[in-house]
Amino acid sequence: MLTWMKRLVASGAMALAIGATGVMVTSPAYADEAKKPAVTAPAATPATAEPAPVLCSEKCNKADTVWMMVCTALVLLMTLPGLALFYGGLTRSKNVLSIGMQCFMVFSLITVLWAIYGYSLAFTEGGPFIGGLDRLFLGGMTPDSVAATFSKGVVIPEFVFMAFQGVFATITCCLIIGAFAERAKFSAILIFMILWFTFSYLPIAHMVWFWPGPDDIKDVASLEAITARAGWLWQKGVLDFAGGTVVHINAAVAGLVGSYVIGKRVGYGKEAMKPHNLVYVMTGAALLWFGWFGFNAGSALEANGSAGLAFVNTYLATAAAVLGWSVAEWVLKGKPSMLGAASGCVAGLVAITPAAGFAGPMGSIIIGLIAGVVCLWGVTGLKKMLGSDDSLDVFGVHGVGGITGALLTGVFADPALGGSGIWDYVANAVAPDYSIASQLWIQAQGVITTLIWSGVVSFIAFKLIDMVIGLRVKEEDEREGLDITSHGETAYES
Amino acid sequence: MKLITAIIKPFKLDEVREALSEVGVSGITVTEVKGFGRQKGHTELYRGAEYVVDFLPKVKVEAAVEDGILERAIEAIEKSARTGKIGDGKIFVTSVEHVIRIRTGETGASAL
Numbered sequence: 238m239l240t241w242m243k244r245l246v247a248s249g250a251m252a253l254a255i256g257a258t259g260v261m262v263t264s265p266a267y268a269d270e271a272k273k274p275a276v277t278a279p280a281a282t283p284a285t286a287e288p289a290p291v292l293c294s295e296k297c298n299k300a301d302t303v304w305m306m307v308c309t310a311l312v313l314l315m316t317l318p319g320l321a322l323f324y325g326g327l328t329r330s331k332n333v334l335s336i337g338m339q340c341f342m343v344f345s346l347i348t349v350l351w352a353i354y355g356y357s358l359a360f361t362e363g364g365p366f367i368g369g370l371d372r373l374f375l376g377g378m379t380p381d382s383v384a385a386t387f388s389k390g391v392v393i394p395e396f397v398f399m400a401f402q403g404v405f406a407t408i409t410c411c412l413i414i415g416a417f418a419e420r421a422k423f424s425a426i427l428i429f430m431i432l433w434f435t436f437s438y439l440p441i442a443h444m445v446w447f448w449p450g451p452d453d454i455k456d457v458a459s460l461e462a463i464t465a466r467a468g469w470l471w472q473k474g475v476l477d478f479a480g481g482t483v484v485h486i487n488a489a490v491a492g493l494v495g496s497y498v499i500g501k502r503v504g505y506g507k508e509a510m511k512p513h514n515l516v517y518v519m520t521g522a523a524l525l526w527f528g529w530f531g532f533n534a535g536s537a538l539e540a541n542g543s544a545g546l547a548f549v550n551t552y553l554a555t556a557a558a559v560l561g562w563s564v565a566e567w568v569l570k571g572k573p574s575m576l577g578a579a580s581g582c583v584a585g586l587v588a589i590t591p592a593a594g595f596a597g598p599m600g601s602i603i604i605g606l607i608a609g610v611v612c613l614w615g616v617t618g619l620k621k622m623l624g625s626d627d628s629l630d631v632f633g634v635h636g637v638g639g640i641t642g643a644l645l646t647g648v649f650a651d652p653a654l655g656g657s658g659i660w661d662y663v664a665n666a667v668a669p670d671y672s673i674a675s676q677l678w679i680q681a682q683g684v685i686t687t688l689i690w691s692g693v694v695s696f697i698a699f700k701l702i703d704m705v706i707g708l709r710v711k712e713e714d715e716r717e718g719l720d721i722t723s724h725g726e727t728a729y730e731s
Numbered sequence: 732m733k734l735i736t737a738i739i740k741p742f743k744l745d746e747v748r749e750a751l752s753e754v755g756v757s758g759i760t761v762t763e764v765k766g767f768g769r770q771k772g773h774t775e776l777y778r779g780a781e782y783v784v785d786f787l788p789k790v791k792v793e794a795a796v797e798d799g800i801l802e803r804a805i806e807a808i809e810k811s812a813r814t815g816k817i818g819d820g821k822i823f824v825t826s827v828e829h830v831i832r833i834r835t836g837e838t839g840a841s842a843l
Contacts, residue, residue: 509782511775570776580778617779630778 292381293394301386304540305397311531312404316344316411319528323521323583324415327629330513331718332419333728339414339423343430344407350434351403358435359442360384360402365469368443375399385450386538389662393538401535406438408532409484415629416492417499417708419510420715423723425708432698433491437691442483444468445475445683454662474659475683476650476676478547479536481591481643482687489636490688493627494695499708501626503715510628515575522579526555529586533593546657547593551586554596554605558585561609569613577613584612584634588642595646597655604645612638640684647680648673732827732840733801737792738766738820739812744790750807751794757843759794770818789820795827797840 321340325333347355357372372378384398385391410430414421448467454460464472470482477483502510512518533551537544562581567573588608589601596604615637616630627633650656651671658667659676702708709715714722721727739747744761751759765786772785796804805822813819832842 510780511782512777572776574776576777620779633778 290381291383291392293383293392294381296383296390296392297394298391298539300540301391301393301538302397304544305393305401305535305538308531308535309397309401309404311528312401312408312535313528315525315528315532316340316404316408319521319524320408320411321521322517323525323579324418324629326514326517326519326521327415327512328418329510329718330729331720331727333513333517333720334724334726335423335719336414336418338724339426340411342423342427343410343414346427346430347407347410347434348403350431351406352399355406355434355439356399356402358439359406360399360447362447362449362466363443365467365472366444367440368447372399384538385452387451387543387660388539388541389451389454389665391539398538401538402442405480405484405532406434406442409438409480409488410434412484412488412631412635413492413495416489416496416627416631418628419719420502420628420709421495421499422706422708422710423719425702425706428702428706429495429698432701433691433695436698437487437491437694438483441487441687441690444470444686445477445483447471451662457663460663470683470686473682474676474679476595476646476659476680477591477643477683478594478646479533479590481587481639481646482683485587485590485635485639486643486684486687487691489632489634489639490691491695492631493623493625493636494692495699496625496627496632498696498699498703502628503712505626512576515579518579519575522582525586526551526582529555529590533590537594543594543657546598549598550589550593550596550601553598554589554592554601554608555582555585557602557605558582558588558609558612561585561606562613563609565610565613580612580616580630580634581609584608584615584638587635587638588612588645590639591643592646592649595650595657597649597657600649600655604642604649607645608638608641611641643680643684644677647676647678650676732830732843733796733798734825734827735792735794735796735801735804735808736823736825737794737808737812738764738789738822739792739808740814740818740820741788741790743812743814744792746811747792747808750811751792751804754803754807755800756794756796756804756807759792762791762793764789764791768818768821787818795830795843797843 317340321337324340325336328336352375354370354373356375357370358368361368361371363369378395378399380394380396382395383392384395386393410433413430413433414426445468448471449463451463454463475482504510529551530548534544534548537547559578559581562584563573563578566577585605585608588604589596592601592604612634615633619637620627620630620633623632648654650658651673652658652667653671658671660666661668699708710719710722718727737747741763748759765788767785767787770787772783772787775782775784792808794804801824805824808822829838830842831838
């Protein structure tokens with residue numbers, strides 16, 4: 238019990254300037270939050286008086302604001318065109334537009350849902366599993382609204398924070414489509430995304446990333462009070478800097494379940510299903526790497542040293558993973574392939590995502606090397622064992638890479654291994670007693686929760702849709718290609 | 732009059748064209764084709780999936796020639812297209828019954 242309490246204090250304090258995972262949100266000092274009971278009275282404000290609202294026009298730093306807007310646009314670039322090209326090149330030429338269209342439409346659909354109710358349910362205070370409705374239709378959000386960061390007294394515009402988190406939700410949903418590419422019905426995909434986004438993405442994002450922010454943490458009591466208002470996995474102390482669980486494991490499980498429920502492509506295992514354009518794949522992977530600087534470094538929420546560390550780790554781990562995958566492929570399969578290097582690039586990016594602000598540079602290189610090799614197994618050995626037609630290896634890369642990264646975050650966050658450790662917001666210093674074993678267990682709980690939650694939600698959603706409108710296109714349409722049969726157009730002159 | 736149809740390695744096309752010009756062949760038709768012979772295909776590996784590619788890219792060269800230069804034309808193709816490795820291709824010779832130049836209506840040897 239004592240250990241547990243200690244863990245709670247230390248891990249609740251995690252995050253922070255250097256470390257911090259995810260996200261916090263709306264500072265409790267918001268004008269419209271002032272009505273909530275103050276947990277701890279800010280020093281300058283008598284407990285009986287309403288705290289003065291923090292105004293962006295007074296508190297926001299222009300560099301932070303610019304940085305976060307640039308990062309938001311970079312994350313958009315990851316999906317459009319990055320992921321669309323990466324996935325599109327992997328399909329046969331008769332299905333490349335269907336991938337592009339799925340990416341565009343899912344991106345746009347989730348963006349609108351994010352503004353209507355997604356942001357509010359993920360990033361406002363509610364229960365430990367889901368947020369509230371304070372920001373329904375972005376209600377009450379003005380240019381003067383602020384969102385907390387991992388540093389006390391530092392805020393960013395809530396509009397920017399909302400948009401930054403929005404592009405995360407969109408790319409997560411778009412990742413899923415690769416698992417059932419070349420055969421799923423377009424309308425079924427859109428309905429699935431609405432259900433999965435609502436019942437899996439939003440709760441997991443809330444559980445892992447929501448906390449009220451560090452500004453009111455003054456002592457152990459106020460830390461516990463703040464932590465008690467955070468998401469369930471945040472309270473446990475799960476470290477997920479930029480979305481290993483929320484984005485990658487979450488999406489990968491949905492994809493894997495989809496590939497089982499929807500079934501294999503016609504001719505799978507008998508006909509050649511070669512990638513039709515590896516130059517698209519290479520270009521897409523390179524754009525993902527570029528955009529991922531916004532994804533990971535932006536997750537620091539400020540233009541500071543933590544962002545710098547995440548930036549460097551995104552740079553190093555990815556290079557290490559390209560080397561790891563390519564050399565392993567060279568040794569085991571005879572030739573180092575461009576597809577392998579591009580896949581290794583994505584595997585490394587996935588694996589470093591949860592660790593980006595926690596691991597040190599050398600730790601990130603090790604994470605990258607391991608991820609490159611393990612994900613090669615994910616798309617070969619593990620794929621055979623799973624026996625499903627996960628067309629573009631969403632689980633093999635994002636699931637395996639995400640789990641690898643989430644667990645290794647628990648190892649390489651250790652200050653003894655060059656990591657940033659866990660920030661103690663009471664002492665305003667790195668907590669001195671980092672334990673790899675206990676943090677690994679906490680990380681495992683985050684992984685297992687995400688696997689089960691997303692798996693169950695996905696299975697129910699797919700089965701429901703299958704019963705109502707069906708999940709697959711007709712066999713003859715699948716043979717002819719989704720570009721012409723679902724969208725009425727072709728990518729290339731024939 | 733004969734029609735020579737040669738299946739050659741794609742990178743030998745320029746040499747074959749030059750050699751045929753030298754012996755007086757006045758025109759050829761070239762098509763990119765795929766096929767298999769004794770040269771085996773190859774395997775391609777995409778992540779975990781291995782595909783055997785049976786049909787290899789080749790170039791088909793067609794030239795109609797007068798009987799008088801047939802032997803030299805065949806010899807020119809043989810020499811210029813040969814690498815000595817498996818997969819150099821084949822030469823087929825067939826009889827041509829009739830030739831007409833569309834623009835002028837000329838027939839026979841003067842139509843070549």
